[in-house]
Amino acid sequence: MTRLSLFRTLWNRTRGEAGEDAEAGRSIVMPARRVAPPLRQVLQRLIMSLVVLGVTTLIVYADSSGYHDNAGGEVGFLDSAYYATVTLSTTGYGDITPVGDAARLTNIFVITPLRVLFLIILVGTTLEVLTDRTRQQVRVHRWRSRMREHTVVVGYGTKGRHAVETLLGQGKPKDKIVVVDPQKKVVDAAATEGLVGVLGDATRSETLLRAELARASQIVITTQRDDTAALVTLTARQLNKSATIVVAVREDENVPLLRQSGANTVVTSSSSAGRLLGMSMMSPNVGTVLEDLLTYGNGLDVAERPVTKREAGHSPRDCEDLVVAVVRGHRLLHFTDPEAATLQLADRLITIREAAGAAEHRE
Structure with a gap:
C-alpha cells in the first residue's frame, strides 16, 4: 500500500465513510461464566413444570371424593389433571371445586404453594434475564472503577493471540488485559478465555474509551491492515499520551508513518519473517x-529486569543471566558499550535466561 492510498484511506475513515460498526462499539463482553446452554435451561424448566403438574394431579386424584364436578359424575384422573392445570395456571374456570374440608385444606397449604412454584418456574426465564443484565451492569461498573495500568490489545487474530500468550507467560494477569476487535465471535472467544472483550471499531474513540484506554499503560495494535493500524495509533495516542504503544505492520515503508503517529515500537511482520527465513537458510541452528x-x-527467554543492589557497581558479565543490553534512562546500551561496563542501580537489563518451564521440565 502506497502512502498516498494510506492517507486517502485515513481521510475517508476520519470523515466517517468507514463507520459500518457504530453499534458494535457499545458492547463490553466480560469473561464468560459457566452456565447451562439455553436449550438445557428450557428443558430443565419444562421438566420442573411437568413435575409440579404431576404432583398436583396426584394430590387431587388421591382425594377426588372431596371435589365436585358441575358436569356431574365422579372426579377421575383426567378431571384431576384438568383441575390441576387450570388451578396452577390461575385460570380457575370453577367447574370443578373442592367441597370437602380435607380438599380445601389441601388447596390452602399444598396446592397454593405449588401454584406459586409453578408461576415462578414459568416467569423464571424473564427474571433470570433481568438478573443477568443487572449482574452484567454491576460487573462492568466494577471493572471500570478498578481498571488501571492495564494492557489493551487491538485485534485478536494470530498476532494478537500470541501477544496475549506472551503477556500471560510473563505474569500479566488476565483481568489486566482488554481485547478490542470488530468481530463478535472473536470477542466471545476472548471472553471464554477469561479476558475482557470490547466489541467495536478501534478507529473510533468511543470504542477505545470503553476499553478504558485512557488509563492503560500498554497498547498492542495488531490490525490486519496498515492504514487501520495508523488510524488506531493516532486515536490511541490522542487519548493516552503516556502509554507504550507497540504496533505490528506488514510493510516497511509504513514504519516511519506509524512512529510519527505515536507508536513507540513498530514491528514489521513481513520483513521480520523474511530475515528469520534467511538466517534459517544460512544456518538452521541460528534460526532454531x-x-x-x-x-x-x-527453552530460553529474553526478558527485561531491574538491576539488583548486589549487581550495582559490577560488570554485566558478573550477573547470573546473560546480559545483552543495558537500559539507562531512555538510552539502550549494547553490552560492549564502555558506558555499560559498570551497572547502576537505576539501570534495567535485557537478559537471556532459561525459561521457568524448561527448568521445571528438566528437573
Missing part, C-alpha cells in the same frame, strides 16, 4: 535459537 527466543516459556 531465534525461534526459541521469540517463544516465551520454551
Whole structure:
C-alpha cells in the first residue's frame, strides 16, 4: 500500500465513510461464566413444570371424593389433571371445586404453594434475564472503577493471540488485559478465555474509551491492515499520551508513518519473517535459537529486569543471566558499550535466561 492510498484511506475513515460498526462499539463482553446452554435451561424448566403438574394431579386424584364436578359424575384422573392445570395456571374456570374440608385444606397449604412454584418456574426465564443484565451492569461498573495500568490489545487474530500468550507467560494477569476487535465471535472467544472483550471499531474513540484506554499503560495494535493500524495509533495516542504503544505492520515503508503517529515500537511482520527465513537458510541452528527466543516459556527467554543492589557497581558479565543490553534512562546500551561496563542501580537489563518451564521440565 502506497502512502498516498494510506492517507486517502485515513481521510475517508476520519470523515466517517468507514463507520459500518457504530453499534458494535457499545458492547463490553466480560469473561464468560459457566452456565447451562439455553436449550438445557428450557428443558430443565419444562421438566420442573411437568413435575409440579404431576404432583398436583396426584394430590387431587388421591382425594377426588372431596371435589365436585358441575358436569356431574365422579372426579377421575383426567378431571384431576384438568383441575390441576387450570388451578396452577390461575385460570380457575370453577367447574370443578373442592367441597370437602380435607380438599380445601389441601388447596390452602399444598396446592397454593405449588401454584406459586409453578408461576415462578414459568416467569423464571424473564427474571433470570433481568438478573443477568443487572449482574452484567454491576460487573462492568466494577471493572471500570478498578481498571488501571492495564494492557489493551487491538485485534485478536494470530498476532494478537500470541501477544496475549506472551503477556500471560510473563505474569500479566488476565483481568489486566482488554481485547478490542470488530468481530463478535472473536470477542466471545476472548471472553471464554477469561479476558475482557470490547466489541467495536478501534478507529473510533468511543470504542477505545470503553476499553478504558485512557488509563492503560500498554497498547498492542495488531490490525490486519496498515492504514487501520495508523488510524488506531493516532486515536490511541490522542487519548493516552503516556502509554507504550507497540504496533505490528506488514510493510516497511509504513514504519516511519506509524512512529510519527505515536507508536513507540513498530514491528514489521513481513520483513521480520523474511530475515528469520534467511538466517534459517544460512544456518538452521541460528534460526532454531531465534525461534526459541521469540517463544516465551520454551527453552530460553529474553526478558527485561531491574538491576539488583548486589549487581550495582559490577560488570554485566558478573550477573547470573546473560546480559545483552543495558537500559539507562531512555538510552539502550549494547553490552560492549564502555558506558555499560559498570551497572547502576537505576539501570534495567535485557537478559537471556532459561525459561521457568524448561527448568521445571528438566528437573
